[in-house]
Amino acid sequence: QVQLRESGPGLLKPSQTLSLTCTVSGGSISSGAYYWSWIRQHPGKGLEWIGYIYYSGSTYYNPSLESRLTISVDTSANRFSLKLRSVTAADTAVYYCARRYDSWFDSWGQGALVTVSS
Amino acid sequence: QSVLTQPPSVSGAPGQRVTISCTGTSSNIGTGYDVYWYQQLPGKAPKLLIYGKNKRPSGVPDRFSGSKSGTSASLAITGLQAEDEADYYCQSHDNTLSWVFGGGTKLTVL
Numbered sequence: 001q002v003q004l005r006e007s008g009p010g011l012l013k014p015s016q017t018l019s020l021t022c023t024v025s026g027g028s029i030s031s032g033a034y035y036w037s038w039i040r041q042h043p044g045k046g047l048e049w050i051g052y053i054y055y056s057g058s059t060y061y062n063p064s065l066e067s068r069l070t071i072s073v074d075t076s077a078n079r080f081s082l083k084l085r086s087v088t089a090a091d092t093a094v095y096y097c098a099r100r101y102d103s104w105f106d107s108w109g110q111g112a113l114v115t116v117s118s
Numbered sequence: 119q120s121v122l123t124q125p126p127s128v129s130g131a132p133g134q135r136v137t138i139s140c141t142g143t144s145s146n147i148g149t150g151y152d153v154y155w156y157q158q159l160p161g162k163a164p165k166l167l168i169y170g171k172n173k174r175p176s177g178v179p180d181r182f183s184g185s186k187s188g189t190s191a192s193l194a195i196t197g198l199q200a201e202d203e204a205d206y207y208c209q210s211h212d213n214t215l216s217w218v219f220g221g222g223t224k225l226t227v228l
Contacts, residue, residue: 037217045221045222046120046207046219046220046221046222047156047164047207047209047219047222048219049216049217049218049219060216062215062216063214063215064215096163096164100217102169102170103151103152103154103210103211103217104154104166104169104170104209105154105156105164105166105209106166106169106175108163108164108165109163110162110163111163
């Protein structure tokens with residue numbers, strides 16, 4: 001059973017860069033069947049898809065975040081990462097990494113709360 | 119403002135049947151894309167509930183079922199149980215915004 005786990009700083013100041021890593025265990029990130037995604041949930045709100053990366057390195061981002069966003073993959077370490085630049089309080093959320101198969105997300109990490117505050 | 123619209127809350131007594139609606143537009147559900155459903159227990163990550171065309175992952179009881187018509191979809195839960203109390207989210211694909219979610223519906227078991 002694949003497991004995903006997010007890690008990274010939980011507190012940032014405005015204008016800093018949010019960096020999170022998702023480590024995958026119980027399965028290979030290089031499996032061609034899956035797309036490795038980031039999704040966030042603002043406090044008390046719904047879910048927002050951020051973007052995804054394929055093991056080859058190809059990416060696709062939410063157009064509303066694309067200008068500040070970089071998702072990368074390290075297949076040797078079986079992990080992928082998120083960088084969101086110039087954060088504001090509006091980026092405060094729980095960030096989930098998830099595995100997408102076809103058009104649905106079948107495995108999720110436990111989530112990482114990131115708070116942006118001065 | 120979520121792309122897919124869900125009622126903020128629904129409720130039902132144990133044993134009853136409840137439905138949760140998910141309304142989209144011609145650029146997502148109305149295009150013919152399938153709708154998927156997730157259950158989120160308090161403090162936990164979302165869990166896939168319905169995928170494909172009304173399929174359930176292993177371990178999800180057949181009390182849960184999904185349907186779709188036009189630009190809308192519904193999740194039905196029969197034989198409501200206390201453990202079903204959670205937030206439920208719909209998700210689909212969108213021509214312009216890729217993967218989109220509903221705002222979530224809080225199910226209360228009375």
